[in-house]
Structures are given as C-alpha cells and as structure tokens.
Amino acid sequence: MRFFDFMFISGIDPKTLGFLNNVVALSYIAIWRMASFIKFHNSKSSTISAWDRTS
Numbered sequence: 001m002r003f004f005d006f007m008f009i010s011g012i013d014p015k016t017l018g019f020l021n022n023v024v025a026l027s028y029i030a031i032w033r034m035a036s037f038i039k040f041h042n043s044k045s046s047t048i049s050a051w052d053r054t055s
Helices: 002-010 014-054
Strands: none
Touching: none
C-alpha cells in the first residue's frame, strides 16, 4: 500500500502536494479541536452535576 502511495505522490506537482499537505494538517487540527471541546464539555457537565449532588 505504501508503494502505491509513493507512486501516486511522485506524480503530483509540488503545488498540489503542498495543498494536500495543508488539507491533511487542517483536518487533523479540526478533529483534535472538536474532540477536545467534546471532552471539555463532558467534564464540565460532570463537574456541575457533582456540585449539585453535594448541595
């Protein structure tokens, strides 16, 4: 599979390869940010419910 990827990437001009690199990087960042927000939102709601139980 890696061999086929190398064959495909070697046929791409540098501008397109740079664009694809940016798309992949921004996709990883977007997924990471969404996962972090969901994790934060879940921990925030569990903290609030824990405070409600102690009152």
